[in-house]
Amino acid sequence: MTVVRPQGREGVDLWALGLLAHGGCYVLYALRGHAPDWATVVLANALLSSAFALTLAAVAQFHARPLPWWRMGLPVAAALLLFGWHVGDYRARQMSAGVVLPLQLLLTLWALWRPQAPGQPRGAWLISLSMGIEVLLMGGRGWLALSGRLDNADLLQLSPTQAVLFMMAFVTIILASLGFILMTKDRADAANQHLAAYDALTGVVNRRALLQVLEREVAQAARTASPYALVLLDIDHFKAVNDTRGHLAGDQVLRHVSQVLRARLRGQDLLGRYGGEEFLVLLPGTDLAGALQVAEGLRQAVQDAPCPWSGGSIAVTISLGVCAARPHAPGCAEALIDAADQALYAAKQAGRNRVQHGPAPQCAAGMS
Structure with a gap:
């Protein structure tokens, strides 16, 4: 709005x-x-x-x-x-x-x-x-x-x-x-x-608001012993888009990807711009299997929807890192993000345009 x-x-x-x-x-x-x-x-x-x-x-x-x-x-x-x-x-x-x-x-x-x-x-x-x-x-x-x-x-x-x-x-x-x-x-x-x-470019919540919601929801999950999952994703080869097509094209790619991601998420999920070309998705009440399913759906949706630009289109893919756990302590948010970040790094190292998941942090119990 x-x-x-x-x-x-x-x-x-x-x-x-x-x-x-x-x-x-x-x-x-x-x-x-x-x-x-x-x-x-x-x-x-x-x-x-x-x-x-x-x-x-x-x-x-x-x-x-x-x-x-x-x-x-x-x-x-x-x-x-x-x-x-x-x-x-x-x-x-x-x-x-x-x-x-x-x-x-x-x-x-x-x-x-x-x-x-x-x-x-x-x-x-x-x-x-x-x-x-x-x-x-x-x-x-x-x-x-x-x-x-x-x-x-x-x-x-x-x-x-x-x-x-x-x-x-x-x-x-x-x-x-x-x-x-x-x-x-x-x-x-x-x-x-x-x-x-809110982020002025993409219209999704910004990092500050995203982390506030994450802290609150992780504390709630710890009190109720509920599962919680994060998906940290990054646009592949985004720097190349800026270098070859210009920053206006890069801005359009960011807006396009955020729109595609929002269209695939559930009402209780929250998408935010974490920084640069990185987005973070909060998935309350979601176990590892559910988080992987959501992440794969997001990856496929972005791959199948090239970004319109200047009478043509730009092919876009994303890499995603998933972390799902049952938090034991309210202060587990940073550890969950770090685990998802490590999984994202692994996805990029494995060739990009893929989903990887990592182990649960020490402050939470892992889920298979």
């Missing part, structure tokens, strides 16, 4: 522009009575609608989707038209705001969760909570205006209803922004964890 996104494409810039539009809206609200109505009513509410449009765009960009231009532009155009038409009618303006603005927020919530929920749900839930509150506030305000129960006062006049709505609007803006920041942080953390555990 790919979690790394291109820098600057998380939607943060668009969200920040939305906050600026929000701020501009409230500055114009504050100038009510000191500036023309077209600025403090029409332009102010168009900025508020634009802020919600930019929020929708930020969510779309966070999900790496195309910007929904018509869903962004139509509500802003409607806000300009409705507030321009009803510039002198406070009640009509509140009814218009109670329809257009909640609709924009609902479109944003839909984009946040559909067609697929975000992989970073903590921030998404915070955004949903804050926007849900704002939908209720704005929709309730429009309903009060429609029913004639909204006091006929501008936003910044300190009636109890207006004061509560004003403060709640600021709280929901802050909560939604915190939620978006949390989503981007969670994604960055997931990307860092992925980079720390």
Whole structure:
């Protein structure tokens, strides 16, 4: 699973522009009575609608989707038209705001969760909570205006209803922004964890993560007296590929071999890049006979699948060393790797493209 996104494409810039539009809206609200109505009513509410449009765009960009231009532009155009038409009618303006603005927020919530929920749900839930509150506030305000129960006062006049709505609007803006920041942080953390555990070239786990899993599983096998096996393999004549075809061809061979190996392994097995052209396969709960069968299947699969390259193909083979044992001590991982390494050396000495197994280390009991 790919979690790394291109820098600057998380939607943060668009969200920040939305906050600026929000701020501009409230500055114009504050100038009510000191500036023309077209600025403090029409332009102010168009900025508020634009802020919600930019929020929708930020969510779309966070999900790496195309910007929904018509869903962004139509509500802003409607806000300009409705507030321009009803510039002198406070009640009509509140009814218009109670329809257009909640609709924009609902479109944003839909984009946040559909067609697929975000992989970073903590921030998404915070955004949903804050926007849900704002939908209720704005929709309730429009309903009060429609029913004639909204006091006929501008936003910044300190009636109890207006004061509560004003403060709640600021709280929901802050909560939604915190939620978006949390989503981007969670994604960055997931990307860092992925980079720390996976090899960037082949997509399999790297040596550090592989050894951590090995230590844990060997300790588990020692506690339960279960068999455990390793397969250490090396791509034959890999240096010749780099020398004759170039390092890009060598990279392609590494990717190709890792794909072939992963396709042949069981769900509980783990493949990792051990170093250079070497791969290590962890086979929990596997005895020697089973490990040899797996290793031979891997060898045959790689031999039968030449690596595509530059309109042709590169023949690839691997040599494999197998070690299988019943670990007696949790600290047996290094000894198992050493035994598999010795078996791999024997396979190369015997002519490559073959499987060899070696004796179990002293910290484990061998299996026939």
